Each structure stands twice: as structure tokens, then as C-alpha cells.
Amino acid sequence: MPRPESGLIVVAHRIPASVTPLAGWLADVADRVVLITSEAAAPGYAGRFGEVIPVADYTGSDEVADHLDRLCRDGRVASIVHGTEDDILRIARVRDRHGIAGLSYDDALVFRDKHRMKVAAEAGVRTPRFLAPGTPAEAVAFAASAGWPVVVKPRLSFGSRGVEVVADEAGLLRLIAERGLDDMLVESYVPGLVYHVDGLMSDGRVLVAVPSRYVNDCLSFTDGSSLGSVQLDADDPLAAALTDFTERAVAVMPATGPTPFHLEVFRHEQSGELYFCEIAARLGGGHIYETLTLAIGRDPVELWFRHQAGLDAGGTTFTRDPERYGFLLVPPRAGTLEEIKDIPMPPAVLRHSTPDDLPQTYQAATASTDTVASFVVTGAGAAEVEASVRACMRWTEDALRWSA
Numbered sequence: 001m002p003r004p005e006s007g008l009i010v011v012a013h014r015i016p017a018s019v020t021p022l023a024g025w026l027a028d029v030a031d032r033v034v035l036i037t038s039e040a041a042a043p044g045y046a047g048r049f050g051e052v053i054p055v056a057d058y059t060g061s062d063e064v065a066d067h068l069d070r071l072c073r074d075g076r077v078a079s080i081v082h083g084t085e086d087d088i089l090r091i092a093r094v095r096d097r098h099g100i101a102g103l104s105y106d107d108a109l110v111f112r113d114k115h116r117m118k119v120a121a122e123a124g125v126r127t128p129r130f131l132a133p134g135t136p137a138e139a140v141a142f143a144a145s146a147g148w149p150v151v152v153k154p155r156l157s158f159g160s161r162g163v164e165v166v167a168d169e170a171g172l173l174r175l176i177a178e179r180g181l182d183d184m185l186v187e188s189y190v191p192g193l194v195y196h197v198d199g200l201m202s203d204g205r206v207l208v209a210v211p212s213r214y215v216n217d218c219l220s221f222t223d224g225s226s227l228g229s230v231q232l233d234a235d236d237p238l239a240a241a242l243t244d245f246t247e248r249a250v251a252v253m254p255a256t257g258p259t260p261f262h263l264e265v266f267r268h269e270q271s272g273e274l275y276f277c278e279i280a281a282r283l284g285g286g287h288i289y290e291t292l293t294l295a296i297g298r299d300p301v302e303l304w305f306r307h308q309a310g311l312d313a314g315g316t317t318f319t320r321d322p323e324r325y326g327f328l329l330v331p332p333r334a335g336t337l338e339e340i341k342d343i344p345m346p347p348a349v350l351r352h353s354t355p356d357d358l359p360q361t362y363q364a365a366t367a368s369t370d371t372v373a374s375f376v377v378t379g380a381g382a383a384e385v386e387a388s389v390r391a392c393m394r395w396t397e398d399a400l401r402w403s404a
Helices: 027-032 063-073 085-098 105-110 114-121 136-146 169-179 237-251 288-296 300-308 382-399
Strands: 008-012 033-038 051-055 077-082 150-154 164-166 184-188 192-202 205-215 227-231 259-268 274-280 324-330 335-340 349-353 360-362 373-379 400-403
Touching: 008 027, 008 063, 027 033, 033 063, 051 063, 063 077, 063 085, 077 085, 077 300, 085 105, 105 114, 114 184, 114 274, 136 150, 136 169, 136 184, 150 169, 164 169, 169 184, 192 237, 192 288, 192 300, 205 237, 205 288, 205 324, 205 382, 227 288, 227 382, 237 259, 237 274, 259 300, 288 300, 288 324, 288 373, 324 382, 373 382, 382 400
Parallel strands: 008 033, 008 077, 033 051
Antiparallel strands: 150 164, 150 184, 192 205, 192 259, 205 227, 227 324, 259 274, 324 373, 335 360, 335 400, 349 373
């Protein structure tokens, strides 16, 4: 294996340079970097690294892994860097095959397979009851024991894809008939609000944690409702409780190097007890990247990438901004967005995204991060931020004109 200071740094990353400026982050080793990226993102990285390899079907084909295997067989690869959920498992397999340091496949699977994840989590924190059923009868018996409704979700999906709240035996048997049992997890339903905690972890410790509350929830897109998020105030007792919960959850997960995490937590509407939903060893979706960066004063992805590359990442000291931040994701409707009316935006909007070319036809959202418009907002406290998030909701109702 080549020395870390001289071998190739292979980066597998499909996100465009406008979002993740890798050339700046890795400028001191640019000549050693081989970037494998999507054909769409490749032009933004052209000429910035030793080699840029475009892949036509980045997510769905074996081409990324094939390129990685070829480069590793040459014996010149010192490290492999990844940044998105769809790369975690396949890159872990490549690392294992070639003895490259980093997250192993078995450890990565705990952060991806929701059954393995919950088995690990229940050693440290409260979890809903759960089962990976082997037969339809087992699934029905579990649901009857846990109480209806139950939550049915794919074990290996992300972005709330395929998650359903099932009210009765007929609905559960229908889903089993449609999907099979190989990738199914059934768990008890926890009524109440959903929170998320984002930050960085290393070696089973939380380096920094930012607790937030969802406005609506991650399944809101199924009925066309927006998903918002508001960072909690520092003196909110729930922020301390969520941070403690996060520390206990991270402590029982596989150890990583400095890595972003995204933890989701249910708070029972009657008891107030916190329940583990899931944790990912990567950045959360939506605008969590922007709001976390604003909150901690450091770019968590730059730190993560440089660590994976074996480079100095500038330490792990963070300063929390006294301001609070939030975001709103507006899902598309099934129909045509005809016009965005010229209506002033709420004053607390830091940045927003809306389509330029109209009219434009959309399908209904299939994941919590599918958006037609989005906003990042700020405020002196959580109440101000939530008020701005809701003002953005009203703006989209007034400004976006749809036709069937």
C-alpha cells in the first residue's frame, strides 16, 4: 500500500462543484486526486485534479466500483473518499477488498440497514419495538402485539422512500405482497413530533451536536405538504435531552473517524420519552448542510473529506453561532407550475431556490427531499425561525400558480 502522503486519493462523488467545491478543499493535493463523478457534474471539475472520470449512470451501475477496483489493483491508492448515502456500502466493499483504511462494510451496514441499526441502538437508547419478519404471519403477529398502526419501511432505503404507516392487517398484507419481506422492517408507531440532531462524531464520541425540530414530518411529502426544520434554542431543556440521547446513541454505533451524522428521534406526545428512529454516518438531506455549517462555523463536509483523504482537517473545535437557522422544502405537485408571482419574500430568508424555466410539469414527490422550492431562514431564536418557516409556506401558497 502506498504511503498516505504519496499515493492517489480517489474521490467518488456525484455532487456538482457549485455545492461541494472540492478543488478548494483539496487544492494542496490536487495532482494526487482522481475524481469519479457523474457526467452531469464532471464539467465543473474539469482540469482541477490529476484525473476526472465521468460516469453516465453514477448511482445505478457498477461502473463506479469497477473504476475503483481498477485503480486499487494498480497499488497506488492511499485513500478513498465518499460523501453520499448511495456510495457508503459500495465503497466500503472496495476498501475491504483492497485493504484500504476507512469504514468497513460490516460497520457501514449498521448505518444503512435499519434492522442492524436498531439492534445496535437498543443497547444504548430507547427504540420502538421492531421486527424484520421472516413470514407474513410473523409480521401480522408482531403488529397485533405492538398495536396498530405500525410503520413499514425498507431496511436499506433513505429519504423516507417507501415508508408507510399501516393501519390494519389488510394493509400490511398488501405491502408484503407488493414488496416481499427481504428488505422489510416493521416497527411500532410512536405518536408525536420528530426531531433531528446533526453534527460530527468520531470514535464513538459526539464532537458537536445541533438539535432541531421538524415542522411537519418526513412523510409530509406524501400528501403534498412542506417539510420544515427549526434549530432549538440553547437553553431549551429538550436540546440538552436530545444531545444526551445523541451521545448515548453514537456510543453504541461502530466507531468512525471524524464524520457527519444525522440522527432522527421521536418524542412521544403523551410521555415525552425519546425514541430512536435512525442514524446515518453522513450529512442529512435538504438544507441541513447549509444550516449546520452556519450553526457551527465550519464546513462539516470539507472536514470529513479531508479526514478521509488522510489530510489535516484543521482540528475539531467548533463555535456555536447564537443565531438559529431553519429551512423549508416544498414538494412538487402532480401538475404544471405555470408561474411564480412577483411577491416579496419574507425578510429572514437567507437563500432560496425556485425554478427559472416555466411553465414546467412535475410528478408528485417520492422522497422527503424532492422539492420545487426551498428556503434557508435565520432568526434570533427558535420562535422567530419557525415564524419565518411558516411565512415561507404562505409565500409558496400565494406565489406558485399550478394547473392540473
